[in-house]
Amino acid sequence: MNKQLQPIVQALQKEFDAQVDEFRDEVHLLVASEHIVSACQKLRDEFGFELLSTMTAVDYWPQDDPRFHVIYQLTSLARNLSLSLRVPVAGNSPAIPTLTGVYKNANWRERELWDMFGIHIEGHPDLRRILMPADWEGHPLRKDYPLGYEEPQFTFNFKEIGLGKPHGKE
Amino acid sequence: MTQLHEVTMDEIKHLVSDRALAGETVLLNMGPQHPSTHGVLRLLLELDGETVVNCIPDVGFLHTGIEKNMESKTYQQAEVMTDRLDYLNTVGNNLAYCLAVEKLVELDVPPRAQALRVILAELQRLASHLVWLGTSALDVAAMSVFLYCFREREVILDIFELVSGQRMMTTFIRPGGTWRDVPVEFEDAVRNVLETFPKRIDEYEALLTKNPLFLDRTLGIGKVSAEEALQWGVTGPSLRASGPDWDLRKTRPYSGYEQYDFDVPTHTEGDVYARYLVRVQEMRESLKIIRQALDKLPLGPIRSNDHKFVPPPRSEIGVSMEALIHHFKLWTEGFSAPKGAIYSAVESPRGELGVYLESDGGPKPYRVHWRTPSFNNLEVLPVLSKGVLVADLVAIIGSVDIVLGDVDR
Numbered sequence: 001m002n003k004q005l006q007p008i009v010q011a012l013q014k015e016f017d018a019q020v021d022e023f024r025d026e027v028h029l030l031v032a033s034e035h036i037v038s039a040c041q042k043l044r045d046e047f048g049f050e051l052l053s054t055m056t057a058v059d060y061w062p063q064d065d066p067r068f069h070v071i072y073q074l075t076s077l078a079r080n081l082s083l084s085l086r087v088p089v090a091g092n093s094p095a096i097p098t099l100t101g102v103y104k105n106a107n108w109r110e111r112e113l114w115d116m117f118g119i120h121i122e123g124h125p126d127l128r129r130i131l132m133p134a135d136w137e138g139h140p141l142r143k144d145y146p147l148g149y150e151e152p153q154f155t156f157n158f159k160e161i162g163l164g165k166p167h168g169k170e
Numbered sequence: 171m172t173q174l175h176e177v178t179m180d181e182i183k184h185l186v187s188d189r190a191l192a193g194e195t196v197l198l199n200m201g202p203q204h205p206s207t208h209g210v211l212r213l214l215l216e217l218d219g220e221t222v223v224n225c226i227p228d229v230g231f232l233h234t235g236i237e238k239n240m241e242s243k244t245y246q247q248a249e250v251m252t253d254r255l256d257y258l259n260t261v262g263n264n265l266a267y268c269l270a271v272e273k274l275v276e277l278d279v280p281p282r283a284q285a286l287r288v289i290l291a292e293l294q295r296l297a298s299h300l301v302w303l304g305t306s307a308l309d310v311a312a313m314s315v316f317l318y319c320f321r322e323r324e325v326i327l328d329i330f331e332l333v334s335g336q337r338m339m340t341t342f343i344r345p346g347g348t349w350r351d352v353p354v355e356f357e358d359a360v361r362n363v364l365e366t367f368p369k370r371i372d373e374y375e376a377l378l379t380k381n382p383l384f385l386d387r388t389l390g391i392g393k394v395s396a397e398e399a400l401q402w403g404v405t406g407p408s409l410r411a412s413g414p415d416w417d418l419r420k421t422r423p424y425s426g427y428e429q430y431d432f433d434v435p436t437h438t439e440g441d442v443y444a445r446y447l448v449r450v451q452e453m454r455e456s457l458k459i460i461r462q463a464l465d466k467l468p469l470g471p472i473r474s475n476d477h478k479f480v481p482p483p484r485s486e487i488g489v490s491m492e493a494l495i496h497h498f499k500l501w502t503e504g505f506s507a508p509k510g511a512i513y514s515a516v517e518s519p520r521g522e523l524g525v526y527l528e529s530d531g532g533p534k535p536y537r538v539h540w541r542t543p544s545f546n547n548l549e550v551l552p553v554l555s556k557g558v559l560v561a562d563l564v565a566i567i568g569s570v571d572i573v574l575g576d577v578d579r
Contacts, residue, residue, distance in 0.1 A: 023510040024273055050400045053515070054541035058528055071526065073513050073541070077400070077416050084513060105403030108549045116237075126185065131230040131578060134177060140238055147242050 001027060004079055008047050012039060018085075026084060033070075033087045033096050040072065040085070040102045049074040049083065052103035055110065057089075057117045061143040067091030068119060072099070095120040116141035185226050186216045195223055202231050206309045206564045209574030211548070215560070222563055225555045227548055232578040240538040244504030245271055245345065248535060253339040255540060256576035258301050261294040261330070262518045264343040269424055270514040270525035271345040274507045277479050281468045283347035284426045288463045289360065290333070290342065291425075291516075292456040296367070297326040298519035299453050306446070306568030307378060310387040315377050322370055329359050346480035347473030357464065364461050371453055378446070388443040392554040392566035395440060402553065403546035406521025407448045408570050412440035418517040430462045442569040449571070479505045504533035513541075520544050520571055544576035 001009070005027055012018045012029055016039050019030040031039050043049040053073040060067055066088030074083045089096060096113075098121045099106035110121040111130040118139035121127055129136060138145050153161045179191070189195045196217045201207040210231035216224040236255060240248040252263040265287055272279065279287075304319030327337040333352050334340040342349050378384045394404070396413040409416060417434040419427040435451035437444035474480045481500050482493035499505075507529040515524035521543030530536040547570045554570070555563045 024276075024512050026512055028511070050397075051405075052403055053513075053522060054524055054526065054539065056526055056537075056539040056541075058511075058537045071511075071539075073524070073526070075522075077414055077421075080421050082513070103403070104401045105546050105549055108545065128181070129230075131233040133230070134181075140235060147238060 028084045028086055030086050036087050037097050048078045049076045051075040057113055059143045064091040068094055070096055095122055098123040186224050190216050220559050222555050222558055225552045227551055229577050232574045236579050237538055244533050250341055256573045258298040258573050259518050260338055260340055261290045265291050266516045266523045266525050268343050268345045270527045273512050273514050274527055277346050277474055279347055280471045282470045283472045285463045285467050286348055287343055287425045289460050292460045293326050295456050295519045296453055297323050299449050302571045309564045309568040351472045360464055367457055387565050391442045391562045393441045402550035404550050406543050408445055408547050410436045411444035411448045413438045430459045432458050442565050445569040506533050540579055542576040544572040548572045548577055
């Protein structure tokens, strides 16, 4: 582990009961969802992590508790450090608190989380779908959401498939 | 016919001011088919006369589900999708993906491949900045720059065609190295670029840098401070125009960038003009890097020798049983990566292009997430455009340099 990261990790371990995991020289901290906002606040204000690089999630379906891991990738420009926080979220009505009060760019990333994984963001100022259409059903990046595709039309099944398309139903 | 969902005022009323609800200001759509939104970007503008009160970006028109698609492909197959993300930075996307895969499976890349990657990535940066320069100048009514920029970009695309057979979707960089070695004509073609481009960049600068009409449209427009830019996750040239000299090629060197001597241009004004200056200076720095990389381009293999991950050369397959087995395994099953998650980022022409890659131990990525710079750079647009004129908004969109394929993925 990077020497500069050690005191930061120890502080988070002590205060927020975070679990540490290292893989390929990257440090992942497992934090409970009720601590994530205060952990990020502390990292930004005390340890100089000014940039929330990205926020994303992973779906471990059919495992249910935790079903999701939400990942926060933080960067410190001044000290050239990276840290990744992971928040386990259960599959039954998944929800995490919003981070928009700490990092403003969490806004769109959290909308993306809602759109793609159906993880509800508590306290978000503008929780609408962002990439999918407003009336879309389901959350595409969940593992139980099938990867759909359009069946190619050949001469022998042209009509049959054409009828299944939305415009063919008139 | 399926019924189209109509967005009602109720759904967006928290985004506009009270005056819009009283009918004092006008709500106007800009895009998704509008020439100066650089793709399919829709902006819902709340206008008071010609002044922008609120700007609400609506993205997703180019959403192609690349992250979902990559989960169902092997590591080699998934690479083809990366070209389609940011279609002006295809080589850079390949590089970001390959570095992530190499980090995950701990694969070494021979020096020649690393140098080739740097040369091509910098050529791509030049090509991308040329498109940006041409289109953003066109937005503020400087027509001729556009024609010159696209003429020069053609030369670079010809080099990509020379090495990979494709002008845009090259997929030339592969996990463990490159697809093939470059042909003998490559060096002359790149030297030609190195010789002609400094003069060309001088020409663009002669047309724009001190042009009073251009200065009028760009100076002091769309200002953002360094702190605010970071709060909104802005990276790349748009951030460097506000002060911080954060360039991943310098701060976290990859592919041997630490061997090359180059500067990271920064400005402090944070307006449209500063973003213009940073990118033009960056083009000159890219040329410096390409020249150094080409001068000491090492000889040797262009792919790793680890045939668990990299297919053996065709010549070996006919004579070696082991090579044949590797070839068969790689092209049917693919290679497996150890269980774990990594995040790896490169400096794309637009900022920090990061790949989050998680593996469950199988031959397909369990989850791929793209931290695309345009997504964050676009999110700051409502802040930049508070209280500007509609015409200035056009200049601001041009200056943050978004690619909608990169935003929507």
